[in-house]
Amino acid sequence: MLVFPPGCLLGWVLARREFRGRSLLDTFVSLPLVLPPTAVGYILLRLFALDGPLGPRVLGFDLDLLLTWRGATLASAVMALPLVAQTARVAFREVDPRLEGIARTLGLSPLRTFATVTLPLAGRGLCAAAVLGFGRALGEFGATVIVAGNIPGRTQTLALAIFSDIQAGRDAEAMRLLALTVALAFAVIYGAEILLLRRRGRP
Amino acid sequence: MSAAGQENGAGVSDGLQLDVSVPLDRFSLRVRWETSEPSLGVFGPSGAGKTTLIETIAGLRRGATGLIRWRGRTWLDTARGMRLPPERRGVGYVPQDSLLFPHRDVTGNLLAGRRRAAGAGRPAPPVERVLEVLELAPLRRRDVGTLSGGERKRVALGRALCSGAGLLLLDEPLAGLDLPLRRRILSYLLRVRDEFAVPTLVVSHDAVEIRLLSRELIVLSGGTLAARGRPEEVLARPEIFPLARAEGFENILSGAVTAIADGNAVVSIAPELTLTVPGRGLAPGDRVSVGLRAEDLILAVQPPAGLSAQIDLPGTLRELRDADSEEGPVVLAIVELGLDRLPVVAAITRQAVRRLDLRPGMAVHLIGKTQACRLLALSS
Incomplete structure (x- = not known):
């Protein structure tokens, strides 16, 4: 969920702004989509390692990401970012820029235009972006396990916990987590669906 | 703002002063036009640059260079690095395809620019009056997706009026409507002109429409100004008449x-x-x-x-x-x-x-x- 605002922002930038290196940024953002999650995890690990470019030695303080829940969050976010950004980008692309132009001529500032025209019109796509991002983060395994490890009670995500339980033969535990995961996923997707239906059905 | 407000174009401080050029795909739009007439028309065949001109005046064309002044206020002066953003020009742009906000109902569209109307120096027409003149009251709660072409045009016009626009920019207001509907919308437009007295610039490729809705006309051809004057006189000029006739002159x-x-x-x-x-x-x-x-x-x-x-x-x-x-x-x-x-x-x-x-x-x-x-x- 953390990645949603920056993901949307990236999507908007990619959809609406013309600048040099846009394709490069586009490729860079999409990279985690194509790379094996373990490779992404390893990149993060090296970045934040003790002597990595973003590690404590270079920065002078510790971001405290490795083997912590923050690291698990970061790994999930990085893996979800391309899905969120690309979906958001499509959503913004589908908003007719001329509608934004009309809003401006009616006296709305760029920011207000974004809030009252662009966002509502991109709403459905942004909702889809959020669901996709959530799904990806929930199921993320490879990058998380490398960055945050699989420490029960600290960095163990649902996906990791299910894996551990199956490995250890704790079938009952695994089933319990499975039910929890299904319930969570169901709630999110169903909630999004209801939200979309309500918006569409508005008089 | 106040600095811009004090500058006057010589003799046309009450009107429009245009000296703009806009690069287009195949040619450049280049127009010089100074006038104090409040009822203006731009006539020309499709692809002559009419919509570009109207969007330039509205402030929606980034590539435009030159000078635009309206009633003594500078909207564009690229020589001095000045470009007033569209939200501060106070225009009411009614595009050819109406471009209503699909996520709002008719009332929501009409009130989209109301915030400006409240803060504008000039009095904006009361919403109730706009609803009455354009006969929009029965449509108030309608979803804009269910409106007919003529209804959409009326809502777009109402939206511009409700925003307290000081200059209406109408792009082909009657295009795509059959004759009975054209007659009705035209009546609405004339009623709006008489009732609210908002200066208007109409762009059209239709010789009849432009003649009815403007008192001073320029003719655009291939991006340049081909003629200028009173519509009934301009359209009868030998060099303009063939075009006017092809576009339904009457x-x-x-x-x-x-x-x-x-x-x-x-x-x-x-x-x-x-x-x-x-x-x-x-x-x-x-x-x-x-x-x-x-x-x-x-x-x-x-x-x-x-x-x-x-x-x-x-x-x-x-x-x-x-x-x-x-x-x-x-x-x-x-x-x-x-x-x-x-x-x-x-x-x-x-x-x-x-x-x-x-x-x-x-x-x-x-x-x-x-x-x-x-x-x-x-x-x-």
């Missing part, structure tokens, strides 16, 4: 219905000048505008006798102009009617000019058929 005569006789209406267009037009749906007192094509008018050098034609308009032949049409050469006979010297164009042949020995200054009669009259606008 003489337009306006007046009040004085009587209905045998299903026809008698319209008084000036003292001593009447027109007999098909009368369906008309009642005495109605104000109408009637279109008569230049090809449908006959010129006579003496009062007609023994003709079935019902329309006889005496006038003075002002000018004979050779012009070319797609079908071949024509002579445009420009006849002035009445004390206002309203110019009316009749397209006749060269043989006729020779046979009747027509010369400017002669007293002539314009003869027309009732059935050739088209009712263009009606207000009760």
